[in-house]
Amino acid sequence: MTRFSALTLCSMLILVACTDAESPEKQRSVSHSQSWPDENWQLSTPEQEGLDGNAIATLDKEFRAGQHGYVDSMLIIRNGRMVFEAHYENDYQQINAPLITDESGPWNYYDTQWHPYYQGGELHTVQSSTKSFMSALVGIAIARGDLSGIDATLGELLPHRNIADPKKAAITLDNILTMRPGLEWEEDVSYWDPRNDAILVESTEDWVDYLLNKPMAHDQGTTYKYNSANTQLMSEIVSTATGQALDAYADQLLFGPIGISHYFWKDAPEGFKDVAGGLYFTARDFARFALLYQNYGLWNGHQVIPRAWVEASMQPHVIDTFPNDPDFNVGYGYQWWIFNDGTDGKPIMYGSWGWGGQFALIVPELDMIGVFTGWNIYDGLDYTYAYELFYDRIVLPAAPQSHAPTVANGR
Secondary structure, three states: OOOEOOOOHHHHHHHHHOOOOOOHHHOOOOOOOOOOOOOOOOEOOOOOOOOOHHHHHHHHHHHHOOOOOOEEEEEEEEOOEEEEEEEOOOOHHHHHOOOOOOOOOOOOOOOOOOOOEHHHOOOEEOHHHHHHHHHHHHHHHHHHOOOOOOOOEHHHHOHHHOOOOHHHHOOEHHHHHOOOOOEOOOOOOOOOOOOOHHHHHOOOOOHHHHHHOOOEOOOOOOOOOOOHHHHHHHHHHHHHHHOOOHHHHHHHHHHHHHOOOOOEEOEOOOOOEOOOOOEEEOHHHHHHHHHHHHOOOEEOOEEOOOHHHHHHHOOOOEOOOOOOOOOOOOEEOOOOEEEEOOOOOOOOEEEEEEOOOEEEEEEHHHOEEEEEEEOOOOOOOOOOOHHHHHHHHHHHHHOOOOOOOOOOOOO
């Protein structure tokens, strides 16, 4: 049985009522050495920022040699400064040649016009890390009063869907955010397994309709089940509530304030933005989003996302997303993963995680960010997840008290 941690009623009320105005004592004290990127990032070296340059160089060498599958980029940031950046050449035309079918397009993951780079340019898919961006927009919408709060129900939020089943209509935004709506869904098998609902839904003309036609398998709020179409509900919810296209809303309130202007966002077939996995960014702009969350929604003096929302997003609402795997204890918040919750005395690390090796990893107490992109989607690959390598090789040695690595290689 999946275990959950509950927010108190007080925390819920604070979350719903949060605005840009924060009391001084609640504002995070940003390090005096914090740097904010404008068009470019300020550069530094690992050693100047207290990191082990040799460890980073070794990991870079391993990525170049292909020891961890297909990694496309690695960026490491500390105190807002870029201390390392590398991009790796992988010939996806050649790699995918034996796998390409006649069905090209945005959801053919072997089509090199769409994956991993968009149209052969510098924009890289972030896959399910898109979900974390969607969470940010929900928090902004609640703070602005565009949404009433996390207790709002599907029946209230999507009245045009005419949801007849009272249990489905009663599903709350809170349980959508935490992947606990109770709807039947299968996404734990391989993405190439014909039973995988994430693949099946992509062949339909209306992803939300596909999801809402699924039966209730559990009472909402009782069972975690990773569900990409569940996140797609929020694209329609925010666009319906605001009367704006989601990208226009994001440009105004999220991307624009942190300096992101160059991106691509797929449309889902029903006409709303694909928030299950449809965003493409440069690695540097992916890092901007991570820096925003590292600083609790604050960007160079402007509270872009309410601090209370960021804090709630990083709470492990689901304590263990893989209860049957004792070596894979990862929690889940509001569309963010908690890779280490700090209960073992080691640094807290949370992050955004997308299929194929997209990671924006945040270590708040060390003012450290790791960003990785890649395309480890192929059956038979033997590799270690980038978040494990980053935590064991770079984060732990930089902690006040060094700890031996605890996660085995070879996942």
